[in-house]
C-alpha cells in the first residue's frame with residue numbers, strides 16, 4: 375500500500391464512531407476520511423441537529439460521553455431544565471455544551487455555508503486529524519413506516535417513541551435528488567483511495583441512507599478498491615440499539631449472515647465476530663473473524679488493526 379494511501383469509512387453514530395476512533399488512532403495522520411449518515415438530521419427548536427456527525431466529532435475529539443453513548447461528557451442540563459419549566463418541547467435532550475454545536479451549525483448554515491463547510495469548521499476547531507464529511511449537503515430525511523402509527527419522522531420514532539412501534543418500511547426522503555457532498559465525490563475519485571470500510575453501523579438506518587444518495591451504491595458496485603464491512607450483529611444480537619429488533623420486524627433473521635446478504639455485491643470482506651466464525655457468506659465475499667465487541671479504547675484500536683490487516687495494509691504503515 376502506498377505511503378499516501380487513503381481510507382474512506384462509512385459510518386452512522388455510536389457503533390460506527392467506535393471503529394472510526396480506532397482507525398483514527400492507528401493510522402498515520404491524514405489518511406482517514408469518515409463519511410457520516412445525515413438521514414437522522416432534523417431541525418429541532420429551530421436548530422439544525424446532525425446526530426451522527428456530532429457523535430463522530432465528539433468521539434474523535436475525545437469529548438463523547440462514554441456512559442450515555444451520545445452527546446458530550448461532563449455535560450450540564452440547565453437549558454433543558456429551563457425549557458421544561460417554560461413548557462417547551464423536552465422530548466429530545468440537548469445538553470448545554472451540545473447546544474453550542476447546534477447553535478453554531480445553524481448560524482453558519484443560515485449565513486449560507488454548506489453542511490460540509492460547517493462540519494469542516496467544527497472538525498478543525500475540535501482538533502480532529504481525520505476528515506469528517508456529511509454524505510450530502512442536500513437534505514435527506516429518513517422516515518419510518520410503523521404498523522400502529524403510520525409514517526413517522528426519524529427522531530420522533532427513534533427518540534420520541536424509543537423505537538417501540540413495529541417497523542414495516544423505511545424511506546429516505548430527498549435521497550433521489552441529493553448529490554454526494556463534494557468531498558465525498560473527491561474521496562471516491564482520489565487515486566490514493568486504497569479501501570472503503572463500512573463501519574459496524576445499523577445497515578438499514580445508518581448505511582442504507584448513504585447508499586441511497588445517487589452515485590454511492592454504484593461506486594461500491596463498480597469499486598476499484600476493496601470494500602470491507604464490519605458486522606454490527608454479534609451472535610444474533612445488536613450490541614446496542616434497535617438493529618436486531620428492526621431486522622425481525624422487517625422479516626429478517628438478526629444475524630451476521632443477514633448482514634452479509636444485505637451487503638452482497640458491495641463488499642469483498644466481511645469482518646464478523648469470533649462468535650460467528652465459520653459463517654457462510656455469499657459468493658465473492660470473504661469472511662474474517664475477529665473480536666469485534668469494542669468495549670474499551672484498546673478494543674477499538676485492535677479491531678482497527680485487524681481491519682487494516684485484512685485489507686493487506688502493512689502493519690508498519692499503520693503504527
Ligand code: GDP
Pocket residue numbers: 385386387388389390391392426429574575576577579580604605606607608611612613614615617618666667668669
Ligand atoms: P447510531 O446511528 O447511533 O444508531 O449508530 P450506528 O448505526 O453507527 O451503530 C448502531 C449499531 O452499532 C448497532 O447495530 C450495534 O449493534 C452496533 N455496535 C455498537 N457497538 C458495537 C461494537 O462494539 N461492535 C460491533 N460489532 N457493533 C457494535
